[in-house]
Amino acid sequence: NAGVMQNPRHLVRRRGQEARLRCSPMKGHSHVYWYRQLPEEGLKFMVYLQKENIIDESGMPKERFSAEFPKEGPSILRIQQVVRGDSAAYFCASSPPGQNTQYFGPGTRLTVL
Amino acid sequence: GENVGLHLPTLSVQEGDNSIINCAYSNSASDYFIWYKQESGKGPQFIIDIRSNMDKRQGQRVTVLLNKTVKHLSLQIAATQPGDSAVYFCADVTGGFKTIFGAGTRLFVKA
Numbered sequence: 001n002a003g004v005m006q007n008p009r010h011l012v013r014r015r016g017q018e019a020r021l022r023c024s025p026m027k028g029h030s031h032v033y034w035y036r037q038l039p040e041e042g043l044k045f046m047v048y049l050q051k052e053n054i055i056d057e058s059g060m061p062k063e064r065f066s067a068e069f070p071k072e073g074p075s076i077l078r079i080q081q082v083v084r085g086d087s088a089a090y091f092c093a094s095s096p097p098g099q100n101t102q103y104f105g106p107g108t109r110l111t112v113l
Numbered sequence: 114g115e116n117v118g119l120h121l122p123t124l125s126v127q128e129g130d131n132s133i134i135n136c137a138y139s140n141s142a143s144d145y146f147i148w149y150k151q152e153s154g155k156g157p158q159f160i161i162d163i164r165s166n167m168d169k170r171q172g173q174r175v176t177v178l179l180n181k182t183v184k185h186l187s188l189q190i191a192a193t194q195p196g197d198s199a200v201y202f203c204a205d206v207t208g209g210f211k212t213i214f215g216a217g218t219r220l221f222v223k224a
Contacts, residue, residue, distance in 0.1 A: 033210070042202050042214030043157065056211065091156050100145070100209055104156030
């Protein structure tokens with residue numbers, strides 16, 4: 001049973017470009033969460049999605065950031081017009097329906113030049 | 114705002130000794146608390162959790178203690194091994210999913 005998968009593992013973008021981060025949850029998990037982590041800091045909640053629905057996006061910046069979890073395919077975190085301050089590790093987690101424990105992927109490390 | 118924080122940013126222990134990692138929280142409405150372990154370059158790994166109506170829970174070599182009176186959480190690792198070296202995060206969960214992480218404690222295990 002494969003764990004949560006994220007790709008790419010490393011992503012380099014120039015300022016103003018778009019970044020797309022993908023997350024495939026564990027089999028049977030219909031809940032996906034995105035977190036952001038700066039070096040030497042804890043993870044900051046961004047958004048919680050279920051299939052085709054955003055449940056809570058209170059941690060996600062209103063501008064330039066968006067997330068989706070379509071009926072088919074992975075969850076996507078999209079950052080438009082990236083700035084240097086977006087450089088961070090972005091982690092995705094998933095959980096099965098009715099359970100709270102979140103299982104984390106290996107993360108995508110975004111570097112904005 | 115509500116937050117979860119840690120008393121000690123780094124902890125160095127001798128292999129075979131017991132480790133205690135502490136955490137203070139401020140959100141009295143938390144449903145439950147989780148300890149995660151994060152190794153370099155990897156995502157957080159669930160270690161153990163505890164519901165807010167409990168004060169102690171034991172796992173394999175790990176024990177979590179919850180003191181709601183002083184809003185304090187601790188993780189005890191018995192017979193610490195080199196493989197335990199990592200950053201440990203406490204986190205509190207509200208609303209069944211909203212997970213707020215503390216800043217982390219780095220554990221060094223000396224051979």
